[in-house]
Amino acid sequence: MNKIKPKLVVILGPTATGKTKLATKLAADFNGEIISADSRQVFKGMDIGTGKDLKDYVLAGQVEKRVKSGKLSFKTDSIKVTKGSKTSYQVPYHLIDIIRPMTPFNVAKYQKLAKMAIAEVVGKGRLPLLVGGTGLYIDAVIKNYDFAAGTTGLKEIREKLNKLSLPKLLGRLKKIDPETFKVIDQKNRRRVQRAVEIFETTGIKKSVSDKMHQPDYELLVLGIDFPLEKIYQKIDSRLETRIQEGMIKEIKKLRREGVSWKRLEEFGLEYRYVSRYLRGLISYEEMLEQLKNEIHHFAKRQLTWFKRNPEIVWLNNYATAKKKIKEFLKK
């Protein structure tokens, strides 16, 4: 019953704080592999807009020296990349580029895949690092949310519920799960509908199912702490860079490949506002301005989510992160 839980290091933080770069270095230091926790980088072809910089997972330069001096602990050759005379190391990553943009994806699927990926990494005797900024996805893994039941018939039930008005949904919720009804955001249709869905698919009330979970891992949760103004600045300059790198082209290409406007709108941020621009709904200047504001808001929302987790150890540099992980692994 009391079996030893695998250790999992989590690195989270709002957008534009350099999570990937930090995680890559740490993965190299501790013989680790990265499991991405990013709800948009799972999609193929969505690269520039999601900041999916795969080069960030490669450690180049002084690696050979670091390996010889024992500072890098990679033990297999599979991650060693030799290009001409230069050797670099690819830190293995998971859950990036795994599905096509038209394919629906959600937390439940993510959780399943992430658990599998973590198990795989642990099986290899390496350290799994869960790295990303999607709070819900991270919590689904580290708090072990229960999505197992109720997969059957979800589509039908959802279609049925989609047709109901919000007051009707609220009425139904009040009947089946008054406890949730009391605390739920009653103006948020999506949430209300989901609470009803949970009951209709599983027969279990949301208020009950919420309480049934135990973490699967021994955790170290590191949060990257950055002043918000700096994040805003970085967001703004990063946006200009992304446009120069062909972000608009990327979105045109997605369209050509059959991704609907509706889907692009759903993806939010870059995909939403560039689409609106391409459709002629807003001007180029409006796109830039609105996008900057929206990404600022997004960063704030991420922070709000993370703030309420007291488990997070906030830090802002590599050395501290390294020290924390070292201590964690010794325990």
Added chain:
RNA sequence: GGCCACGUAGCCAAGUGGUAAGGCAGAGGUCUGCAAAACCUUUAUCACCAGUUCGAUUCUGGUCGUGGCCU
């Protein structure tokens, strides 16, 4: 110098003789199957001075400021 218009929160902006819509930005928050999503909360005494009035941000006069036109 003369004439006209305007002066409402960081920005845009509505409005009324009885103590001021809304939007944006800002701040705070919610979060268990779309989460880069969806949703919630919050921000003014109306340029200044004097007068009319029971009461003025709204009317009158002046001051300052801004924009435009004219000589």
